[in-house]
Amino acid sequence: MPNASETSDALVSVQNLRKEFDISGGILEQLSLRRGRIVRRRESVKALNGVTLNIARGEALCLVGESGCGKTTAGRAIIGLLAPSGGEVHYDGRRIDRLRRAEMLPYRKKMQMIFQNPYASLNPRKRVTETLLEPARFHFPEQSEAEHLRRVESVMESVGVDPAWGARFPHEFSGGQRQRISIARALMVDPEFIVADEPISALDVSIQAQVLNLLMRARAERGLTYLFITHDLSVVGHFGDRVAVMYLGRICELGETREVFSAPRHPYTRALLSAIPKIGKDESAHIKLAGEVQTPLDLPSGCVFRRRCAHADEQCARAVPELHDIGASRVACHAVADGRI
Amino acid sequence: MNAAPHLHSNVLRSLLRDRTAAVSAAVLCALLLAALGAPLFAPFDPWDQTQFDIMDAEIPPLGGGADARFVLGTDGMGRDMLSAMLYGAGISIVIGVFATLLQAAIGVVVGLAAGYFGGRLDSFLMRIADIQLSFTTLMVAIVILAVFQASVGLRFYEEYALVAIVLVIGIAEWPQYARTVRACALAEKKKEYVDAARVIGLPPFTILRRHILPNTFSPLLVISTVQVANAIITEASLAFLGLGMPVTKPSLGSLIRNGFEFIFSGAWWITAFPALLLVALILSINLLGDWLRDLLNPRLYRR
Amino acid sequence: MPLLSVQNLEVVFPLPGGTVRALRNVSFDLDRGERIGIVGESGAGKSAAAFAILNLLGKPGKIQSGRILFDGHDLAALDYEAMRQIRGNRISMIFQDPMVTLNPVLTIGAQMTETLRAHRRMTRARARDIALEKLRAVQIPSAEKRLAQYPHELSGGMRQRVVIATALLSDPQIIIADEPTTALDVTIQAEILELLLRLCEDFAVGLILITHDLGVVFGVTQRILVMYAGRIIERGPTAEVIGAPRHPYTRGLIDALPSAARPGTPLKQIPGVMPSLHEIPSGCAFHDRCEFAQARCAAETPRLEEQGARAAACHFPL
Numbered sequence: 001m002p003n004a005s006e007t008s009d010a011l012v013s014v015q016n017l018r019k020e021f022d023i024s025g026g027i028l029e030q031l032s033l034r035r036g037r038i039v040r041r042r043e044s045v046k047a048l049n050g051v052t053l054n055i056a057r058g059e060a061l062c063l064v065g066e067s068g069c070g071k072t073t074a075g076r077a078i079i080g081l082l083a084p085s086g087g088e089v090h091y092d093g094r095r096i097d098r099l100r101r102a103e104m105l106p107y108r109k110k111m112q113m114i115f116q117n118p119y120a121s122l123n124p125r126k127r128v129t130e131t132l133l134e135p136a137r138f139h140f141p142e143q144s145e146a147e148h149l150r151r152v153e154s155v156m157e158s159v160g161v162d163p164a165w166g167a168r169f170p171h172e173f174s175g176g177q178r179q180r181i182s183i184a185r186a187l188m189v190d191p192e193f194i195v196a197d198e199p200i201s202a203l204d205v206s207i208q209a210q211v212l213n214l215l216m217r218a219r220a221e222r223g224l225t226y227l228f229i230t231h232d233l234s235v236v237g238h239f240g241d242r243v244a245v246m247y248l249g250r251i252c253e254l255g256e257t258r259e260v261f262s263a264p265r266h267p268y269t270r271a272l273l274s275a276i277p278k279i280g281k282d283e284s285a286h287i288k289l290a291g292e293v294q295t296p297l298d299l300p301s302g303c304v305f306r307r308r309c310a311h312a313d314e315q316c317a318r319a320v321p322e323l324h325d326i327g328a329s330r331v332a333c334h335a336v337a338d339g340r341i
Numbered sequence: 342m343n344a345a346p347h348l349h350s351n352v353l354r355s356l357l358r359d360r361t362a363a364v365s366a367a368v369l370c371a372l373l374l375a376a377l378g379a380p381l382f383a384p385f386d387p388w389d390q391t392q393f394d395i396m397d398a399e400i401p402p403l404g405g406g407a408d409a410r411f412v413l414g415t416d417g418m419g420r421d422m423l424s425a426m427l428y429g430a431g432i433s434i435v436i437g438v439f440a441t442l443l444q445a446a447i448g449v450v451v452g453l454a455a456g457y458f459g460g461r462l463d464s465f466l467m468r469i470a471d472i473q474l475s476f477t478t479l480m481v482a483i484v485i486l487a488v489f490q491a492s493v494g495l496r497f498y499e500e501y502a503l504v505a506i507v508l509v510i511g512i513a514e515w516p517q518y519a520r521t522v523r524a525c526a527l528a529e530k531k532k533e534y535v536d537a538a539r540v541i542g543l544p545p546f547t548i549l550r551r552h553i554l555p556n557t558f559s560p561l562l563v564i565s566t567v568q569v570a571n572a573i574i575t576e577a578s579l580a581f582l583g584l585g586m587p588v589t590k591p592s593l594g595s596l597i598r599n600g601f602e603f604i605f606s607g608a609w610w611i612t613a614f615p616a617l618l619l620v621a622l623i624l625s626i627n628l629l630g631d632w633l634r635d636l637l638n639p640r641l642y643r644r
Numbered sequence: 645m646p647l648l649s650v651q652n653l654e655v656v657f658p659l660p661g662g663t664v665r666a667l668r669n670v671s672f673d674l675d676r677g678e679r680i681g682i683v684g685e686s687g688a689g690k691s692a693a694a695f696a697i698l699n700l701l702g703k704p705g706k707i708q709s710g711r712i713l714f715d716g717h718d719l720a721a722l723d724y725e726a727m728r729q730i731r732g733n734r735i736s737m738i739f740q741d742p743m744v745t746l747n748p749v750l751t752i753g754a755q756m757t758e759t760l761r762a763h764r765r766m767t768r769a770r771a772r773d774i775a776l777e778k779l780r781a782v783q784i785p786s787a788e789k790r791l792a793q794y795p796h797e798l799s800g801g802m803r804q805r806v807v808i809a810t811a812l813l814s815d816p817q818i819i820i821a822d823e824p825t826t827a828l829d830v831t832i833q834a835e836i837l838e839l840l841l842r843l844c845e846d847f848a849v850g851l852i853l854i855t856h857d858l859g860v861v862f863g864v865t866q867r868i869l870v871m872y873a874g875r876i877i878e879r880g881p882t883a884e885v886i887g888a889p890r891h892p893y894t895r896g897l898i899d900a901l902p903s904a905a906r907p908g909t910p911l912k913q914i915p916g917v918m919p920s921l922h923e924i925p926s927g928c929a930f931h932d933r934c935e936f937a938q939a940r941c942a943a944e945t946p947r948l949e950e951q952g953a954r955a956a957a958c959h960f961p962l
Binding site (some may be wrong): 076079080081101104105108111112113115116117120121122123124125126134135138139182185189 | 532533534536537538539540541542543544551552555556
C-alpha cells in the first residue's frame with residue numbers, strides 16, 4: 001500500500017481499483033440446464049483486478065499494455081466515465097469515485113480526456129466552434145459570449161488549427177486536425193489533468209509526431225498532468241516521466257521510464273520491450289512468450305502472467321504478487337522479489 | 342462518414358438527377374398546394390350541405406356531355422367531386438402528418454430514453470413496444486373507434502372524428518419510431534463524442550437533446566415519409582369500414598367508400614377519381630422516401 | 645529476369661468529382677525469393693499498388709497503362725479467369741484483418757481444403773494432409789485440432805497464422821502482405837514477422853510487405869520502396885535507405901519516430917499533411933512540406949534517378 005506522504009502529494013491517487021463487466025446478458029440467457037436442474041449462472045469479465053497508482057502533479061504517467069489488459073478501462077474509471085466495482089479514486093486529496101454528476105462538476109473543469117478515434121470523437125453535426133463553445137458556456141456561464149469566442153480563438157490557435165475554420169464541420173478536416181480539435185475541446189476548460197487514451201494510434205506517422213509535440217507543448221505551457229494510455233512503447237520512451245506496465249488488469253511494473261526501459265525487471269516488461277520493431281538494431285533479441293494472450297474471462301490463480309512466464313513456479317500459482325520496491329522501480333513478481341531473475 | 346452536413350448544397354442536384362424523384366416531388370408539391378389551398382381553388386364548398394341540390398346528383402364528369410359546373414361530376418348528394426376531392430386530400434394529408442408527428446413525439450422520447458439509459462428501463466419500454474406492435478394498427482383503431490363512436494353518439498363523433506383518428510393512428514404506430522431511435526441512440530452513445538460530452542459534465546438530458554437527437558435525424562426523416570403514407574392509408578381503410586372521417590367532412594377514403602355504393606349503377610367516377618388521387622398521393626410520397634433513403638445512406642452517398 | 649516486374653504502372657479512379665490518379669509511373673522488380681517493403685502513409689498508394697498486381701482494384705479503379713510482368717505474362721492484360729488461376733495460387737495475399745480472409749461459418753479445415761481444391765484437382769484427404777502440413781509450418785500448436793475449429797475460436801495471432809498457412813497452401817511464388825501485423829499486439833506482431841521471414845527464406849517465396857511501420861520493414865525486408873502521393877519517391881536496400889535516406893520525406897518519416905529523439909524533446913515533425921489525390925501540388929508533390937524546397941521543386945517533377953542500387957526522386961537529394 002502507498003504510504004501517507006505519497007498519497008498526499010499525488011494529484012491523482014488510485015487505490016486497489018477494480019472493475020468487472022457483467023456479460024451474462026438478460027435473465028433468460030443466464031439460465032441453463034445442468035444435470036436436470038435449472039441453474040442461473042452469471043459471467044463477468046474482470047477488467048481491473050486491483051490497480052494502485054499515484055500520479056504526481058505535473059508528471060506524465062504512461063499506462064502501457066496490450067489489448068485487453070484493462071488500460072482503457074482504468075483511464076475511464078479514473079475520469080469517471082465508468083463506475084468502478086471496487087477501490088478508490090482520489091483527486092487532489094478528495095475521493096471522487098462515488099460522486100454524483102452534480103457533485104463531480106468542479107472536477108470536470110480540472111479533468112479532461114482525449115480519445116483515440118478522431119473520426120468518432122467529434123459530433124458530426126456540430127461546427128467546430130460550437131463543439132468548442134459547449135464546455136466554455138457550460139462551465140463559465142458568468143462569462144459573456146464574446147469572452148467565450150475569444151477563448152475558442154486562442155485555444156484553436158494554440159493547437160494549430162486556423163480559427164477561421166471554426167465554421168466548418170468535422171468531416172472537412174483530416175484525422176490529425178480532428179485530433180487537434182479534440183485536444184482543443186479538452187483545453188477549453190483549462191484543465192489540470194488530462195487522460196489521453198491512445199491519442200495518436202489512429203494517425204499517420206508524420207502526423208503522430210505533430211500531435212505528440214502539441215501534447216508536450218501544452219504540458220509545458222499549462223503545467224498539465226497526463227495519464228497517457230498507449231500500446232506503443234516507443235512513444236512511452238519519449239513522452240512519459242514514469243511508466244506503468246499492465247497485464248490482465250494488474251500493474252506488473254511501475255517506475256521511471258528511463259529506469260524501466262534500461263533495466264526492465266518483470267518478465268512481461270522484458271518480453272514487451274524486446275518485441276518493439278526497432279530501426280537499426282538486430283531483431284534476434286526478441287524474447288518469446290509461451291502460450292496465447294489470455295482473456296480476462298478466466299483469470300489464472302495467483303500471478304495473472306504465470307501461464308506465459310518462463311520463470312513461473314508453484315508459488316506464482318498460489319499467491320498474487322504485490323508491487324514491491326525493487327531498485328528504483330516497483331515490480332509485482334515473485335521471481336524478481338526472491339531474486340530468481 | 343456522416344453525409345448530412347453536405348446535404349444542403351447537394352439535395353437539389355441529386356433530386357434533379359433522379360428523374361423518378363423529381364417527378365414525384367413535382368406531383369407531391371402540386372397535390373399539397375391544391376389540397377391545402379382547397380378553399381381558394383375549389384369551385385364549391387363540399388362541407389356546406391345547403392349548397393347541394395339533389396337534382397345535381399350523379400352527374401357524370403365532363404366529356405360525358407353534362408353540366409359544365411361540375412368538371413369531375415357529382416356524387417349521390419349532388420356534391421361537386423372536384424371540390425370534395427381537394428378538401429378530402431387536405432383532410433387525408435392533415436391526418437397523415439399529425440398522426441406521424443404524434444408517433445414521432447412518443448417514439449422519439451421513448452426510443453431515446455430506452456437507448457441511452459439502457460438496462461431495466463430499456464427492457465420495460467421495448468417490451469411495451471413489442472406488445473403494441475403485436476396488435477395490428479387497424480385492429481386497435483377499429484376497436485377504439487367503434488367503441489368511441491358507439492359511446493359518444495354519431496353527432497359528437499362527426500365533430501371530433503379528426504382528432505380521434507389522429508390520436509388512434511398516432512398511438513398505434515409509435516413503436517416504429519421508438520425502435521429506430523433506440524437503435525440509433527445505442528449506436529451513437531458508444532461514440533467518443535458522447536463520452537466527451539459526459540467528461541465535460543453535461544447532464545443526460547442535454548446530451549440527448551444536443552448530441553444524440555440531431556444524429557438520429559436522417560433515419561427519422563426516412564421513416565417519416567413511410568409513416569405519413571401509412572397513416573393516410575390506415576385512415577382510408579378505416580373510412581372504408583365506416584370508421585373514418587364522416588361523409589359530411591370526407592377524407593379521400595370516405596369519398597371512395599361513399600362512391601362504392603354507386604359503382605354498380607354506372608357512376609364509376611364517384612369512386613375512381615378519389616382512388617386515383619389517393620394512389621398518386623401515396624406513390625409520390627413513397628417514391629420520394631426511397632430517394633431520400635438513398636440520399637441519406639452514407640454508404641451509397643457520393644460527393 | 646526478375647520474377648515480377650512492374651513497369652510504368654498508372655492506376656486511375658474516374659470519380660464524379662474528377663479522375664484521381666492513384667498510382668503514377670510506378671516501376672519496381674521483385675526477384676525470386678526476394679523480400680521488399682512498400683512504405684507510405686495512408687493515401688500514398690501502397691495498397692493500390694498491391695491490389696493492381698492482383699487485379700483486385702475496387703470499382704471504379706482501373707489500370708490506365710503500364711505492364712505487370714509475372715513470369716513472362718502481363719497480368720494487367722489477363723482476363724478474369726486467367727487471373728483467377730494466378731491469384732491465390734501463384735501469388736497469395738494476406739490482409740490486415742484476418743476475418744476478411746476467413747469465413748466465420750466454415751471450419752478452418754473446410755476453408756483450407758476448399759481453397760486448395762479450387763485450384764488443383766485432388767482428393768479431400770490429400771488436401772487435408774497439405775492443410776495440416778501448412779498449419780504445422782506456421783507453428784500452430786495442435787494443428788490437428790484446429791482443422792475442426794471455427795475462426796472465432798482462435799485468438800487474433802492464431803487467426804493471422806491460419807491466414808498465412810492458407811496463403812502458403814498452393815506453394816505460391818509471391819506473397820503480398822498488406823499491413824499483416826497492424827491489428828496485432830506487439831508481442832504477437834514480433835512472432836508473426838519472424839514467422840513470415842523464416843517461411844520466405846525456407847520456401848524461397850517472394851514477399852511484398854506493405855506497411856506504414858518503418859520498424860517492421862527494417863526487420864523483414866531486403867529492399868524498400870517509399871511512396872508519397874502515388875509515386876515511388878525513394879527505393880534501395882532497406883538498411884541503406886533507412887540508415888542514410890536521400891529523399892527529405894523519407895528522412896522526415898524516420899526523424900518523426902519517437903525513438904529517434906532524445907526523450908522529452910520535441911520530435912522533428914513534417915509540417916502539413918499528405919495532399920489528397922484530388923489536389924496534388926505541381927512539380928514535386930512534397931515540395932510544400934519540404935524544408936529544402938526551392939523554386940525548381942514547384943515547377944518540375946523530379947525523376948526517380950538511379951544511383952547504383954538506390955534511387956531517389958528529388959532535385960536536391962540529401
